[in-house]
Amino acid sequence: MLFEIRWLILITLAGLAFGVLSPIVTARKMMFLAAAMPHSALLAAVIGIPLSITYGLSPGLWAIIIGTPLPLIIYALEKKGVEEDVGTSVYVAATASLSVALMYYVLTSYPMESSLWSYILGDPLLSTWSDVYLVTIITVALLALLVPFMREQILMGVDRDFAVSSGIHASLYDIIFLLLLSLSTIGFMRTVGYVLEHVLILLPASLALLISKSGRDVVLFSITSAVLSAIIGLLLGISLNLQVSASVGLVLLIGYILAIVWRR
Amino acid sequence: MKLVIRTENVTVRLGNEDIISDLNLDLEGPGLVVVIGPNGAGKTTLFQTLVGLVKPHKGKVRINNVDVTGNPKLAGKHIGYMPQLSQVNRSFPITGREFVESSILFRMKPPRLRVPGWVSRKTEEIVRELGALEFMDKPISELSGGQIQRLMIARTVVPDTPILLLDEPTSAIDPRGKLDVIKFIEKLSRNKLVLLTTHDPTVFKEKAKLLIVFWRGVKAIGKPVEVLKPEILREIYGEMVIPVKECVHLVDTHAV
Numbered sequence: 001m002l003f004e005i006r007w008l009i010l011i012t013l014a015g016l017a018f019g020v021l022s023p024i025v026t027a028r029k030m031m032f033l034a035a036a037m038p039h040s041a042l043l044a045a046v047i048g049i050p051l052s053i054t055y056g057l058s059p060g061l062w063a064i065i066i067g068t069p070l071p072l073i074i075y076a077l078e079k080k081g082v083e084e085d086v087g088t089s090v091y092v093a094a095t096a097s098l099s100v101a102l103m104y105y106v107l108t109s110y111p112m113e114s115s116l117w118s119y120i121l122g123d124p125l126l127s128t129w130s131d132v133y134l135v136t137i138i139t140v141a142l143l144a145l146l147v148p149f150m151r152e153q154i155l156m157g158v159d160r161d162f163a164v165s166s167g168i169h170a171s172l173y174d175i176i177f178l179l180l181l182s183l184s185t186i187g188f189m190r191t192v193g194y195v196l197e198h199v200l201i202l203l204p205a206s207l208a209l210l211i212s213k214s215g216r217d218v219v220l221f222s223i224t225s226a227v228l229s230a231i232i233g234l235l236l237g238i239s240l241n242l243q244v245s246a247s248v249g250l251v252l253l254i255g256y257i258l259a260i261v262w263r264r
Numbered sequence: 265m266k267l268v269i270r271t272e273n274v275t276v277r278l279g280n281e282d283i284i285s286d287l288n289l290d291l292e293g294p295g296l297v298v299v300i301g302p303n304g305a306g307k308t309t310l311f312q313t314l315v316g317l318v319k320p321h322k323g324k325v326r327i328n329n330v331d332v333t334g335n336p337k338l339a340g341k342h343i344g345y346m347p348q349l350s351q352v353n354r355s356f357p358i359t360g361r362e363f364v365e366s367s368i369l370f371r372m373k374p375p376r377l378r379v380p381g382w383v384s385r386k387t388e389e390i391v392r393e394l395g396a397l398e399f400m401d402k403p404i405s406e407l408s409g410g411q412i413q414r415l416m417i418a419r420t421v422v423p424d425t426p427i428l429l430l431d432e433p434t435s436a437i438d439p440r441g442k443l444d445v446i447k448f449i450e451k452l453s454r455n456k457l458v459l460l461t462t463h464d465p466t467v468f469k470e471k472a473k474l475l476i477v478f479w480r481g482v483k484a485i486g487k488p489v490e491v492l493k494p495e496i497l498r499e500i501y502g503e504m505v506i507p508v509k510e511c512v513h514l515v516d517t518h519a520v
Binding site: 160217 | 336343358362374377
């Protein structure tokens with residue numbers, strides 16, 4: 001059985017990154033907004049292809065440059081008084097429509113060097129060492145900017161007014177979190193794919209909530225379940241000849257069902 | 265220690281509607297000030313404006329002679345604010361301890377990775393006084409509204425700010441527990457300026473030094489015995505004011 005260490009590194013980093021993001025998304029009730037991120041990430045990935053062909057650099061880097069600040073549109077709309085869910089709906093409609101339009105344009109106008117399918121389905125087995133370096137940088141940035149402030153990020157979700165009146169700079173935390181969420185969904189697009197990103201953003205914390213008795217537990221169980229599912233999914237995918245992203249998602253789902261049963 | 269809240273011509277606008285209009289308030293502590301008014305009177309908006317969460321359309325808020333208008337970070341140095349119970353996301357299972365300790369940690373410089381021993385000791389001391397020690401280490405998702413409210417009061421008190429704003433602090437607490445909490449609040453008001461909103465002013469009648477009837481601004485202010493009169497309250501509550509012998513009982517349904 002062929003096995004490359006970079007596959008393990010990539011999938012572990014994906015589990016770690018999404019395992020950290022997931023509890024914040026859940027505590028702050030940003031599930032709808034977070035589920036919108038893969039839509040804009042796909043748009044950014046598609047835009048990155050012609051830019052890469054025309055101007056050089058990798059499509060992934062272009063996607064990060066173009067796509068990372070996009071969710072700030074939702075933030076700006078919210079500041080203008082538009083409700084977060086409404087702003088997110090508009091954002092999803094715009095990015096999803098543009099993605100499809102641009103995918104058609106790219107497929108019909110450019111010789112394809114990157115398969116669009118790899119962004120939609122995701123496959124760590126197609127990764128290169130450049131992909132590993134890129135997601136390592138993203139994960140380190142994510143851990144450095146989120147882990148020391150996990151308490152603030154989560155407690156802002158529990159009682160935002162109290163956090164702000166206690167001196168927490170909520171807007172700064174909001175912007176940092178949005179940018180990191182966006183950066184991660186774009187950066188891991190080729191590894192886990194557009195479809196599985198939804199699962200990895202939402203399910204680890206949902207599973208952790210079922211078995212946790214404290215905020216600290218939620219964070220630890222979320223990271224553990226995401227990393228373990230990613231590794232088990234990779235090994236199952238390779239040994240049973242399954243699509244790796246799909247097997248990671250299914251392992252996480254089985255974990256969630258087991259947590260429900262265990263809780264009863 | 266200064267204990268002064270002053271507002272100068274404060275108007276808070278939501279859309280085209282003035283929620284608070286030309287408010288001039290001058291309160292000096294220590295003591296307990298009770299704010300009453302029906303739903304939609306602007307009581308919560310008043311507190312949010314005082315603590316800087318809401319920036320007024322015009323006017324200034326001064327706390328201890330410092331202009332804190334629309335500046336929660338600055339206001340938070342002087343004021344501890346307890347929002348209403350409905351503000352708390354109770355579905356996320358942080359423990360009561362994590363919940364209360366956050367109030368001191370948030371006021372410390374980041375990173376706030378470890379909880380210093382003195383924070384835990386101070387938290388336990390206040391939580392014990394409020395009779396909440398037995399459920400302090402349970403997740404808030406498993407606690408009743410009344411239990412969470414005790415923890416919310418503890419969370420507001422622990423940082424030891426000179427001024428406290430408590431928005432309906434006893435609304436979910438059972439009658440027996442309410443008495444303990446009222447005693448606790450009265451004790452605090454001996455050294456601090458404590459403002460609270462309530463729909464049940466009679467329980468604070470003997471303890472409060474001032475009572476404010478609020479409807480988009482101050483409609484009446486004075487000692488509780490001077491203000492809790494049917495003729496004053498009917499202007500705001502209408503026929504929902506029912507005099508019972510010497511005391512006045514307010515019937516005011518509260519949306520949950």
